[in-house]
Amino acid sequence: MTNEPEREETLRTMQLESFGRIMAGFSHEMKNHLSIIRESNGLIADILEFQGIHGEEVTVARLTKAVNSVERRVAIAAEMLHHLSGFAHRTDTVYASFNLNELLAEECVFLERFSRLKRVEFTLVPDQGLLPLYNNPALLQHLVYRLYMFCLEHAQAGGRIELKTSQQNKLAVLSFLVPGVSLATGEGKPSSGALSAALDLLGASLRPKQGAGAGVSLTLSLPSLTPKEAAG
Amino acid sequence: MSKTKILIIDDEVEFASTLCQRLRLRGLDASDVHSGSEGLVQAVAEQPEVVILDLKMPDVNGLDILTEIKTQAPRVEVIMLTGHGSSASGIKAMEQGAFDYIIKPVDLGELMKKITQAAEQRG
Numbered sequence: 001m002t003n004e005p006e007r008e009e010t011l012r013t014m015q016l017e018s019f020g021r022i023m024a025g026f027s028h029e030m031k032n033h034l035s036i037i038r039e040s041n042g043l044i045a046d047i048l049e050f051q052g053i054h055g056e057e058v059t060v061a062r063l064t065k066a067v068n069s070v071e072r073r074v075a076i077a078a079e080m081l082h083h084l085s086g087f088a089h090r091t092d093t094v095y096a097s098f099n100l101n102e103l104l105a106e107e108c109v110f111l112e113r114f115s116r117l118k119r120v121e122f123t124l125v126p127d128q129g130l131l132p133l134y135n136n137p138a139l140l141q142h143l144v145y146r147l148y149m150f151c152l153e154h155a156q157a158g159g160r161i162e163l164k165t166s167q168q169n170k171l172a173v174l175s176f177l178v179p180g181v182s183l184a185t186g187e188g189k190p191s192s193g194a195l196s197a198a199l200d201l202l203g204a205s206l207r208p209k210q211g212a213g214a215g216v217s218l219t220l221s222l223p224s225l226t227p228k229e230a231a232g
Numbered sequence: 233m234s235k236t237k238i239l240i241i242d243d244e245v246e247f248a249s250t251l252c253q254r255l256r257l258r259g260l261d262a263s264d265v266h267s268g269s270e271g272l273v274q275a276v277a278e279q280p281e282v283v284i285l286d287l288k289m290p291d292v293n294g295l296d297i298l299t300e301i302k303t304q305a306p307r308v309e310v311i312m313l314t315g316h317g318s319s320a321s322g323i324k325a326m327e328q329g330a331f332d333y334i335i336k337p338v339d340l341g342e343l344m345k346k347i348t349q350a351a352e353q354r355g
Binding site for chain 2: 028031032034035038039040042046050078085089
């Protein structure tokens with residue numbers, strides 16, 4: 001017989017999977033609408049270019065400007081939807097092989113908005129030499145979100161947060177750095193039972209560090225699991 | 233010199249017909265159909281140089297249509313349209329015989345390049 005915490009965990013996993021599938025469906029639909037907008041706008045641009053219109057020069061210039069503006073915004077929205085779609089599909093399977101830089105890039109597109117609202121500069125510095133990982137990508141994105149929010153909470157307006165990736169032997173390392181911030185004793189890292197549970201499931205370790213003038217850093221070391229470790 | 237013949241198979245009528253008009257404006261002999269089954273019949277009967285095929289359609293799976301086209305009309309090159317966030321579905325299509333894939337919403341410059349390459353490959 002399944003006990004209560006196990007049932008709750010199964011239910012949460014199923015909810016996450018359903019949410020992911022609905023979000024993936026939504027982003028597919030939005031891409032279809034965006035495709036039509038891009039092609040229709042492109043057709044107006046083509047008519048202006050290939051056939052020309054009889055009108056004042058200023059009207060043609062205004063139309064061209066509007067067409068270019070629509071195209072620019074479509075390109076931005078398309079990139080965001082591309083990331084949203086990838087993000088939504090992360091819950092398709094619990095354990096999967098993935099590229100850490102790609103996973104962070106798709107999440108950071110959305111995290112960047114929170115930084116912007118607080119007037120904090122957020123940069124992702126990916127190490128291109130990372131090895132592929134086999135682990136739980138959706139859980140890792142959840143953990144990255146929590147760590148990012150902790151950093152953002154302590155960052156000052158006008159300050160910055162840097163997220164760097166690197167490879168240390170077989171471990172992928174992910175470091176958040178908030179320069180110029182000092183915290184009271186005991187505030188140096190996010191703490192909750194759920195966070196520890198996430199670290200356990202990922203087989204990861206979290207190392208907080210703070211020093212005078214050096215700011216705060218959170219370093220997450222992440223292994224690539226074997227299928228046996230993932231199942232256990 | 234004859235125009236490169238293109239067939240667009242996509243259930244989104246507005247998308248397919250507008251893309252078709254834009255390809256015609258660029259000197260291609262483009263036509264469009266809006267269901268997978270109709271697209272297969274036309275691809276086999278008309279033997280266009282290049283088919284632009286949507287991966288997800290209500291009546292059939294684009295990958296099944298791709299397999300059928302490559303079986304019944306192997307000289308037709310197929311470029312898949314995918315709305316997926318990852319490149320996995322596009323790569324899978326290429327493993328099944330597609331010439332290449334392109335992610336929606338389509339960048340026309342990129343599509344034109346792929347059409348030219350596909351037509352050149354066909355010879």
